[in-house]
Amino acid sequence: MPPLTLDGDSLGEKHRHLNKLVQEAIANEQYELPNISAENSDIDNLLKIKVAAKTRNVDYIIQVIKSNDMLYAATAIKKSTWLVTEAQYAHIINPEYLHTQLQPSMNTKTFNKLMLHIRLHLKDEKRVETFYEYLKDTASGYKWLQNCSIPFIENVIKNERLVPLDLFKRLCRRSAHFMKYYTRVEGESVYEVKRELLFLLKSHTLEILNILEDKGNEYYPDMGKKKTKIVMQICPERILAKFDRYIGAIDLSVATKYLNKNEIKSFLHQQAAYITCRLFDENILKLFINKMPEEERFEFVKKTFIDKTEMSLIFTEEEKTMIESSVNPYQWYEYAPFNVALPELEKLVRKESAPPERCAMLSVLIRCARRNPQHIKTLLKYYAEKHINEPIIFKLKFVNNLLSEVPTHDFDVDTWNVLDKLFHSMELYTETDNEQHNVQMCLQAILTYKLLHDEPIPDIIKEKIKLDSLDLKQKHLNEDQKNKVFSYLLKLRMEEIQILNTKDESDVHDYVVKLTNALILLKDWKKDINTYPYILEKIHDLVNIKQENSWSHLNFSNLYLTNKSWRRSMFKDSLSLCVSEDTCLNALKHDPQMLTRHDKEMDTLRSNDAVSLRRLLAKLRVFWPESLAQQWIDAYLLNLNKTTGHKATFKGLFTLLPQKEVVELAKKHVPLDFKINWGETDHTEIKIRKNIANYLYYTRPLIPLDTVLSYAKGDYLQYAVPSLNSISHNLSAIESGEYVSKLLDAPVSLQKHGIQLAFLKLNTDDLKSLFSNIWDRTKNSSIQAILFKNTYDKMCNVNNTTDETKLWELLRMFIDKLDKSDGNSVSQDIFKKLGNVRKVPVSVRADYYMRSYEYLTSLPASTNCEPYVKQLTQYAPIIMENLEDDFVAEKLLSLAEEKFLMVNSEFIEIFACYVLCGKSEEGQLKRFQRVINPAMEKAFQCWDNIHSNDYYVKDNFKEFLKQLVWHFLEYFTYNKMTVPARLFVEIKDIILNELPIVENYLLITSWKLVTEYVTLMDEHGFKCGVFDKTKLTDSGCFGNGWMSDEMADLWKDIHVKISPSFGPAALKCLREDVIQYSTSIHCIFADAFERTFQMLSFQNYYFLLETLEYMLDDECITSYLVVSRIMPKYVEDELKPKRSELRNKIRSHPSSVVKVHYHNDFWNFAED
Template sequence: MALTPITLSGTLGERHRRLNSLVREAGASGASLQEFQALPEHSPVDRLFKIDLASQLRHVDYIIQNLQDDDMLYVSRALKSKWLVDHHDVVNPKHLEDVLFPNMIKPAVSKLKHWTYINLRDPAMCREFYLYYKDNAFEFAIKFLSHCSNEFILGEIPTILTKLSSQFLKILSEKCPKVAEIYYNSLATDEEVRRRYLENQQSYYNSVKCVLKSDADVFLDITEKYFDMNGFRRLSPSSSDYILRCHKHRFTSKPELYTAYVLHMQTLADRLSVEECQELVMRLARAKYLQSWFQYKAVEPLVKRLSPDKRAAFKKRVFVDKDVGESVDEWTYEVPAPPPHTDCSKHIFDDQYFKPILPIIKIPKRLIKKKKCGVSRNKCDYGIIESTVQTKTELEKLFEEFRFLGFNRTLHDLRLRLGAASSPERRRDIFMVLVSKTGGRSEAVSALLSLAARHRNEPVHIRAAVVRSLVKRAQVWRLPADVWNNLLEFGHGLGLDGSTPEAECKEGLHAVLIRQLLAGECQPAISTAFLKEFSTLSEYSLSPAERVQVAAGLENLLSAAALVAKPFVAAKLLDQLLDALNTYRVTIEAASPVVGAIVSLASRNAEVARPLLQRLYQAKVARRELLRLNLEFRRDQASLINVLRHDLLALDYKQFGEILITSKTNFDSFVSKLAIYFQKDDFVMQLRAKLKEKLFENIEHMENNDKTMKSYQKKQAKLARPLAGLSGRDLEMDLQELDSKGPELRILAAALRANAHRARPAVAVASWGWRRAGVKAVATRAMRGRQAERAELTRALAAHRRTLRVALANSMLSAREAQVHAFTAAAQRRPAAAVRALFIYFRRFGDKSDVSIWDIVKPVMLSMDMSILSKRDNLRRLIKDQVKVVPSSIKPDYCVTLYIVLLKTKIKYLYSNVDNILCEVSKHLPQIEDSLELVLLKMLEDADVREPVTYPSIFVRYLLLSKSDEDLESRFEKLGKPFLAHLDAVRKEHDWVFRKLFSETMKSLMYNAAFFDPKCTSCLSVIEKFMAWMESFMPREQHFKQYARVHLTMLYYKAVRASVQQLPAVFAAARRRRVEGVDAVGFVFGRYIARELAQLVTAYFDSVVELYADALADYVEVTLVAGSSRAQFVVSVLKGILAEGVGTQRRLAVYIFKRRHYEMKEPLQKELEELMYKEKDIEVLVHAELERARFY
């Protein structure tokens, strides 16, 4: 029987294997765990031995005991017992939440949750977990759903469609393909599902591709109905091949759709026969609706299936002569389209909100700089506007002319033109077309080079262009010797012999090199010229056998050159060699020459060889053989751990200590392995002594310079992390030694205390108290603490000002009582911390936030000084920028509070944007009207002629929310009269500013929130009061349009109240109100308009109809909220006018229809036209006006 302490030796792997063998021997001996459990633990290995033995013996109690340990090492080790998932009395959601999780540290809870959904596969248990967490932790619950039975999944899916991400849709569809069908069918009925789908429809479509091979009909039905032809990518070659092999009938039923948009074109061409390809191209050519897509390039893979002798005639017939038969104008079947977007535009019953009107700011003259021009006043710069229409070059025109002709015919025609061509560029274009027509065929290249031999005296740049094109298109290195000589003769002066070229032609040199490498010999002049501008030659179409030969040739060529080159040049050559070997996929072994060359170079110049060693390491080449070199050059955690695994002789505490000291990264995993498996080795003792020595180094020489001491301590503090991990039980001694040196070393001592949790065995930080342990150590302990201890710990931390921020953070993981206690304490001792924590609380809990927390922090915000002198710019910016995270139930009160706080800062509007908060305040007026009076009084108090009220609509709407006549008189006396007096003062001083204020004031009289609220009974009185104010400076006859618009608002209010009274059921339901309510209010509104128009005609003259039409059209455009519902509303208004109008006064409807018909859908337009044509009094006018509207 093995006894503790357990001693391990050898490499890290050998120690692992030795520990595993001891566990197996102990289990085979028949000994019980209780015998070993009583043995003392001298090192972490002893504890790991017990856990592994308990796992082997399936001892549940001991495994659970370790799951509740503070050390995540033992928690992770215990979770290797995957058999624990079979113990349903332990692994069930209720037991975990009520018994196990409260007694586990927070990281352990997260790890156990992850372990549970990874390992749990029993459908019944997965169903239990899903149902338990579904309501409160859906993102965790849905991970279990894919392991439930198909019947349960299909029953649950309709209830969670709005929460389903594309990732989980893929997972569930893989298990049950019917899920994909249910999801896509819901797009037609569920607006929320449709909205989420349209935000990322490509991702959702990709997620159901997994259904193709399990239930192809479901996937193809989805594709044929919802595929976005303008946005989706084509299917992959493998998916396209599967469809054509196993479900070809779906393709043949809709070939145009699948060819033009869905399937991979090359795969389609490969799967169809030659006759099928030919027939498909003809069918696509007849499809007139594919005219913008159907071009030769689009169907080239299909055309290339035809034999070369038939291809030219077929291309001419289809693309030149257009002899394809009778064209088809429209799709012959239903084509797919994404579901229509939900109408997100504003509704006619939504209120219009305004932006603040900026105050008048006088800019001092000295701040105004004259703009200097680069030219004199007499001169002007004229810009040349170039056309964006691309015109074809002569070469492109020549290509188009011979695109559908074969090589022989092209050669015959262009041979004649070549002699007659007057310019070298024209002859170059002719050669380029001929090169493209060769198709790489040797007989065509031979004929071309025979023609080129007669033009060997062409300018060098012309010949270079031809050679470059030939090399890329025709694989000229394979040409027979006589034809090859023609190419060399034509390319004289281009450096094909290794000499300096007269014109750039690297491709020609590459062709010569490839031909020589394939022949097994390479001339020195060619290789020298090639190495000056190296290329891997991957851009050329080499056969598999040629690639092998070229790769071997390049390896020999570069290796030989690197051996005799200087270190810097050798490094460049070896790097190029690695590129070549990687391009040709040559396996590099530890014994490969290139590895030896790099090692040799490293011994000559280490810095130059560093990038090459890095490349070998990343390619996983010779890692074990180059372990020590990699350690020297890489100096990272992976290299150090590799030493532990493979070569203990490379353990040098000085080198390792230097790496830990100088590196800017952490080595937590390496230090942890040392502390666990090498704890008693001399190397670890020496390394710990080295770190400790470095920590205290030179301290005695800096005691008299406080600034230098602090700077040095901050630099050395990073050593506290590895030192704490290696110290174990000696950590307390190290802290006592630091403390004994006096308070000057408090930075080092604080850093060591902050890493106390890394020591193994763990230090009892909780017993020290926060003053001795340090706030960081306490914070780490608190945030990792157990749920059962969290509330008590939060109260203890909240008792001290220094740990209040930790208490606030910890309280958010606790129950409501702890949160209230922590925020109350913070509001008293650290108000700024309470305000900052409030937004963290809002982000964490969202709409579930408790109003009582806001009630605690609100007085703190109101009492805090956030002026410039308080130096709380960041806090002031925070409370202003974080409005978006405030829950909707708290936002109205928060916006008012925020506005009051920002007003108290007394910062200029231009810099604080304080009035932007009023936009949020105005959206929540009905909820906050009781607390708004003081804000409005303050706004009027601060306003003057030069800086007037910037948000007049809030005053008007506050008055409209009056609940009775007495309430209105009270509000009007306090706010209405001063507000109107303020506007009068602005009118007398700044007329243009007044016009802006007046316009917003009149628009804000339209307030649906008050009009639809039966409690607001004084809206009409408010409008009348503002109309009486208008009459004091605006005569009715001179401002008919403004008065008409106010009257229209009164009529709209009456129409709303009448409709609500007549149809209470319609307006009680939100959906019916936004659909049927529009027609109801619009029709009544139109009837009221017709009645008022009759009164105006009686009071004035008949042509007042035209004046009223202008006012009504402007009212619709400016006052009513724009959106799709406005058109429907206008249609109902016009119906009301036609129904109630008298005689020719109905022409008002004609005028409005003429000006607003463009907003209406075609069925609505036809319906109105029919109604207007039936009115005999205005029939002639209808014909005239409507014909004019159509003309324009």
Template structure:
């Protein structure tokens, strides 16, 4: 069958018409079925006709054929999914009868189509099937169509099944499912999810807002533009405003600002400002409250803003200064004042001599004073000021104080008369300040002339003027244009060289619309005239390159003046189109198709749908692309359409272009890829085989100094793209390229064939790779793990493992076996685990050390992990103690430390005994024995094992072993090696490891640990001098108090719970105070080393908080504050001193502000000179800043 339509659409319709005609004429399909096929169109005709006749046998035969085009066409037979054919579209039939003959890609496609048609219980069957087969994306497509109750049961699988962007389809209108998703998703993702689920507001506004309030993650007071849209914001402000009053801080964060302002009253604004005030005055000044919430202030009439906010401020902090505080000026609250009030306030501050903006900077306040007074006062100050920078700042304040043209003129003439000889940077600063503070384009002529005098002084009109201050050159030009003053050449010449139109855009921002257009028209006309001047000159060849520059200037002008391509003058379009390569990437043009000359797949596809002649006319442009290095054109979909619908005509023309350009003179990597890909996609099987035969490598090794470069590029491209032929090439021809040095160019075909080949062909391909050299064989092994069943897989890899010494190949087998176990269901997992153990036991010293690291990565399922770790240890324990084998042992020992609860006790005890015996035997040892990484890892393992208790008997045995180790260290206490007390260090590190691991065990083991610590402390007190273990004793005591505090609140699991945290802090503080008194009474506490005690205290507090998944520094400081509170309950100076040591300098570091105040009050009320010295040095002296809760009264 030959199609003759003039474009793609016509040929597709032509095929459809022929099918409809045959169906209408009741053509016998069995006669058509066995007719020879000469093209894809012939086969598509049969498939479409079979579909019309509902010929099930032929459709199923086509689905099994393996060709993705034909399979996809057959799957369009929607009748196949009707109830009549339910015996076909069910899990068992598809799995046993169809899927074994289909490619993985087509299996997924079929399941996707099935998910659109099946109903009721079949959906669940297919979902469970996809879940079992680990087809997660397909499983999700079934899951979203199940009932709410079923989806709710399967929420735990959601994170592994779906893309977060598709979560809304899964949730639907179900709030219970949405809630469950939130509860099982990290808090950091909640805000994005809430934005994603905002459609639920239309289902139930109250339920959505409840969910919003519950799951919103606090990230500050700023509006979050992603949270909710304008419509929901408006609804909240008009229908649910009570919620805003109940949770103001929350809703002020999420309601869109324009909506908030539109529907808020003056009283609302006062309420907002009141609730937004922070807890402390220090935080208030630091956060720049006014600038942060200026938009709320603006809701209040200007005349009332300052008065009303001052009331709010005084109500919160009645004893704090507002207007007279230096922070008032620094935070620009003076912007709230009327001009007359601001002037009075400024004069008051100047009279008081308060330095609001730094030392000797009181002159800055004169900018708020009437110009006449400010001018006279500042002149006096300038006259006596010697510092250049200070004098310059005073001049700028003078500029700011000027209000009218006459004021400005007066300042300008004063500067010209008195300061024109200042340093250049001072003059530039002054000119820039005038430009910034005033609209220079509104100056009248006398004022402009005074300003222009300064510009002349800066020499901006001189030809050799160069300065980063481009604004200075632009100002005179704009002023003259908008005031219709004749523009001298020394100004207009600025347009000839290096114009920065972004500066133009900034400068014209203060102009009126009319003035804006005047500037635009003048500059545009200037450049168009210059272009015309060049064109009209008789001999203009040397000047023509200048036209390109002017075109660039005009495009820049249009872009920065917010014009579009429609504003491009017609005369300019000819220059642009004639030199498109030069201009096509300009900001103004790059997204406009008529100004881009790149041939793209989209354009070719458009030509093909438009008219064959248009497509043919543009084909020569393909050859132009082939001649440009690093330029590629992707035409996969166009080539597919050509091969199907145009194989008798246009496809041959395109193929001839590819042939003609093969190995051309300008032949690049990208050229070879495009040409070879096109040939392989368009050619039929015979043509492709002949083409490949011409370039078959004659040797497995590439001799770069001998082989032709173009030939090598072609061979590489064939290797890369031979998997894209349709139908697939016979394997014999594939293997001609899949060898030696060419294998690395063929890597793409392995995964491609795995996905695209029907299963029988895929198995044949994989098995063909197994018998090849190692460079190919390892890829076959990797694919075998993905497509072979368990028994076939075991037979293949066991044979290769036992008969092969290649390290790389054995590594591939082991790693893929390990990952196969991780990903498989329990049946396959258990079938392969014994094989993994056998492979592990037969690992050789020459095998890749990464295999041990992989095995010790702690990723195997719980039920297999213990046995596997024992196997690993048996292997590494018999390896020599040299080189990388030591590292392997260390890795496995660390893995055993993490999993002492899974490994058999006999194995753990044996390693423990050996480690202790080797260290504490009377044999000669070296310092290195105690510092190498393996030994450290073993001692950490010992500590971990001896702190893991199964029951009381286990505790007693392990506790005795800990005491034996410590006693043996004490016996050798004075032993020195290389000037180091090695057993003292072992003693300290061992105790430290025990404490670290004690906090990693079950919370129920804490009672055993505290009993062990009591026994350890008994040994220490009996055997050692206090001076040598003073800090360690405190460390153990604090650990016991921390564990007691955790046990007292009885947490079920380690999770964040603020109520339990606060209760635990309270109990810890009470326990600490009791311990402190005991140590003080027993004369064990010494003030001189008080600071040394705080380090172990801080560590144990963080260990305690870690039991509640809390690592917030503020909660640690809260604990210090609470301890201080408990200590100051005892009327004792040492208690008070230690409390003072613990209190933070800044109250904002904690949340227990009221407790902090109370402790500070007690410390001040003590009225002890020694305490006063301590407190003054801590709270005042470092920076001499006033403390909010402490002042030193004389």
């Protein structure tokens, strides 16, 4: 039976005929639906698939989806949306059936396409939730959330997982209810999330503003003009009341429009501190001044910024200095009436010797005069009289400033003559070369004026002006003026393209540039090219010349691409103007024979290795198999004998040829000798073999992997790798099993691909038995490295606890069997993986860490494993809570005394984490006595040891205490441990017994206060689990000794309850020290108190002020001296009332000693 052919010439006609055949087949009850076959044409098979889809033949569609031909499978999926959406097929479209029954028989690409189609079209919330639950642990599982029910999504985000930002935006678009979970976005800063949520600002203004303001110290994202307008229309009072927060986010040019004109002065006074901080934007003050009543502006500017008589009423001394250093005094005359500004600036100009400054001053006058023609004339006359001899560079700058502010074509004759005099002084009307100066704006002004006033345009102006840079300001012209200017410009362009010189290619190139400029002119002035057929004729003439001279390599694409809407008018010449896949596809839609008529252009396209033609070739193969497709196949076969274009040739051939013919072609060129000898062998044949091996994966349907393997040997293996990887990746699980065994029995170079294929396709149980056997029978280090690397990578990405455990068992077996004698037979790639614990799943991370550390530390120094051991050591504090006690004590911290006393010891943090991670207070004390206490005793014996002028033992011990406090805060915040009160007390007692307090007062006192704080936490009943971790984001995590704002907010609740007890406790300490050392101890006690808050990481002054409030005791003068000394001098506005209250108490104390100290501490700080 002859293959089915479609009537019609164009692509659209063929599609319509195919659709007609589908309808006829459906109407014909006798129509049989045989299986698709490689022996039939694509049209035959596509017809069957479409009929099956229309008639809902489920079994047929399933069989097609299982085929290796992506065209057929993709068509079946696309045309069978009913299979996805209708509930009656839920027994097929469910995750269990798809993954256990269909996936093993489907190639990877088809299965992924099917899953994507389901995800995009399945809207039944319950069914989608089933998919999510089944796939949630996979890398793309989160993508199914979007179509789940809103309560389900909320539960997942709130309790189960963070979501990527792009998904979060889509969820918020579906329901703004999800906005409140903006801290549950994965891998993005809160700032970035807030910025992306601004798209909801118009519909949910108040909710978005609440989110922006949620963390007061964060920067707000930029709103731009449109969003600023929204917030200022809906809630201007809110924005202005919190102007200090929003000033960096809103567009002030919009926001200032909503200010009351009569309240600008008071607003400037209130917000001066925040406005002056943004003086890097020189227009910021002007934005506010411009909104004042016009009659009041200059009076305000004069008194405030020029005479400065009222400047102190609005700005502080610091703010005045900032303004004066940012804005030149003469700039304020922009607001003066011209008759005031001119004489004042004239005085300043006379005193100024620097030409740039004089030019800047005179430019201010332009802004004063620009709205009054008479003032412009006066200014020009003044300039012509007084400054015509200025250096040309500054004269030109002044004139260009004028031209940018004022439409000079409207000047009267007198004004123009003065300006023209300046033009003459700049030698614009002479043969002088002005190229080094920017005179084009001046030349444009001359041309426009003379053209609109019907004056002759001097030839010298025509010569100097560059039409390609002509940027006439159309907005200043009326319609008649626009038409007049355009007609003149078009006439100039037409004169340029009048004569087409075809002597050589360079002439044609120059002509193309001129013709392109003509088209750009039409585009800029929004003209229709069909109104100017002369230009289209010139384009056609240019194409004819290109063809007559066989200059097919010349590029005319700029002509075709200038304006997309004009391409229809250039259709007949499109392939000559711009030969590309898109123009060829367009030709198929309207006149496919153009591809035959432009064979030279097609040959150039076919030989271009840098161009992809997959879409075009796919259309040719399906709809023109006997005509155009065959012509292109023949042309590609001829190209085989050429020296260039082989990549494009084989990509094209393998895309067009049926699988059977590709296999035959590949067999024909299989090398007999896989060693390439470039000196003796035919280079053309070598190139053919290389490209066959490289591009076999372009074939549709998938080429058998055996065909690729016939090339994957010797020197040709490197070229076959792309095909080998692509085809093996797409194999179904059933097919993969056959090839895995074949590849694993091959030479080492192919075994590596077999291992990768096995990891890709086989389940974990099969992998475990298979690779344990391979490891046992191979001594090849590269094979072992690949086995280890792939097992490690799969374990890190499997997202399934059961599989993670099985893969870890396999890895553990690998580690146990690694060479332990000298390690020289072990690949460095394995060492790298052993050192990289961070990526290992949490369920097996601790076991992996301990086994890796034990192995790496067992190897001799010659293996160069120190970097990986160091990497593990640095990671120990992060994983400490999951490490076994004996492992840490006997392996990681073996020789504890030696490690504790090392110079710049890297183990100090590990000591702190180890003792804190005891499961209870008894466990902490047990660990302390086992490891830490002996190390401390040794440290106290070596307390005064010096290395490089540093007391390194003291430094180590101080660092230990710092890390102890720091990790307590971290663990407690994340609900990982109880309050270590007994441990801290034990350390305090030992310090007091072992160290002389006179020499170590700061250290001992600060630790006593820290211990007091932790003990009070225990007494107040704070237990593990007090914090809500959902309030934390990635940006809210701890840094090295730094507590984020989010963490600080959580700890404020504790601190408020602790401070009423901690303040008096600190005061008691102070009293005891005063008795022992006298009142002069208060300075050092204040330092110890500040160090306490540093160790507790309470950087926010809220914590300090909260405690100081409870330390003042009228009967203890030294308490006032301590509070005065350590009270913060710079605080945020919300803390100023509390600080002011404390200052008032200290200042009002009757003791003259207190007053002296207070005034000494605050002599340079004004009252709040």
